[in-house]
Amino acid sequence: MxxxxxxxxxxxxxxxxxxxxxxxxxxxxxxxxxxxxxxxxxxxxxxxxxxxxxxxxxxxxxxxxxxxxxxxxxxxxxxxxxxxxxxxxxxxxxxxxxxxxxxxxxxDEHAWFVESRASRENEKRDWYIWKDPAEDGGPPNNWTSFFGGSAWEFDNASGQYYLHMFDVKQPDxxxxxxxxxxxxxxxxxxxxxxxxxxxxxxxxxxxxxxxxxxxxxxxxxxxxxxxxxxxxxxxxxxxxxxxxxxxxxxxxxxxxxxxxxxxxxxxxxxxxxxxxxxxxxxxxxxxxxxxx
The missing domain is CATH 3.20.20.80 (Glycosidases)
Structure with missing residues (x-):
């Protein structure tokens, strides 16, 4: 059969x-x-x-x-x-x-993210999810990470937050x-x-x-x-x-x-x-x- x-x-x-x-x-x-x-x-x-x-x-x-x-x-x-x-x-x-x-x-050590993080003008910036701070300077919204805390990490160099629904070293x-x-x-x-x-x-x-x-x-x-x-x-x-x-x-x-x-x-x-x-x-x- x-x-x-x-x-x-x-x-x-x-x-x-x-x-x-x-x-x-x-x-x-x-x-x-x-x-x-x-x-x-x-x-x-x-x-x-x-x-x-x-x-x-x-x-x-x-x-x-x-x-x-x-x-x-x-x-x-x-x-x-x-x-x-x-x-x-x-x-x-x-x-x-x-x-x-x-x-x-x-x-966050992937070459794509290294480029994305380099500047707001980098061609791979939009390969990840970046947002400006909220009016109070905090995260763009209330989304939380599966690992605890905010799902947003502030990047001092560019003045924006990137999204990480898991570990801070795992940008979405x-x-x-x-x-x-x-x-x-x-x-x-x-x-x-x-x-x-x-x-x-x-x-x-x-x-x-x-x-x-x-x-x-x-x-x-x-x-x-x-x-x-x-x-x-x-x-x-x-x-x-x-x-x-x-x-x-x-x-x-x-x-x-x-x-x-x-x-x-x-x-x-x-x-x-x-x-x-x-x-x-x-x-x-x-x-x-x-x-x-």
Missing amino acids: INAYSWWQSGVVYQIYPRSFMDSNGDGIGDLAGIHQRLDYLQWLGVDAIWLSPIYPSPMADFGYDIADYTNIDPLFGTLQDFEVLLRETHKRNMKMILDFVPNHTS LNWRNPRVRQAMYDVMRFWLERGVDGFRVDVIWMMMKDGQFRDNPNRPEWKPGDPPYARQEGIYTENQPEVHEIIREMRSLIDTYGERVFIGEIYLPVPLLMNYYGETLDEVHLPSISNL
Whole structure:
């Protein structure tokens, strides 16, 4: 009987956090060569696909989710050649490889942000979200970071604030800028052309923010001791209608490479989460509510 399901519908996916999985050279940090050494074990377990948490160059302010270069491998984990060997050996065992993709923000050490921060006139200034201070000199609005405190950081040199919905070292990209979209789609092509079998996309539902930068309402039920991010309803920082256009563009790109998988991390109530399949099933294959 022919299996009517795609590999990502019926297979077992095993998430690997490379840093702690297997150290091949005794430096105390897991690496790509270590994963390679354990491929037979993973195959024996019945794993059909491995999903790698971020392996890109990073200052590690957020354990690799602050990316300084989207098209290379952090030396902690090895080299691009090590990655290609691991991918080839994974496929040789009839297993797939999924990469974590983090498009909402970069590291503040990414070359794009270094340029953006250089001056208000820099051609990459609008690649990130910069705003003038409020009338009182404070942040442009009341948006809060998922890590606590304001989501805005003041830049003394230029006199403006930049947005960071997570760590202060993770400035948010401006997905309303078509050049940002094309640059990030080129990143996806870079890895797809090397043969990766899909992406798990970090905080995909947050890539777009309200164009009017309106204040989020507070949650009246919030109380001290609750997580900082739960203080507000993310009405203007999450689940913006325009995000679906970006997701459809990503899906269309991925589909040109054959049977690949497109997973979106989406923390929303199930009725809202279901919208991310797309009306004609042209958005994510799998809207995931957890990264574990």
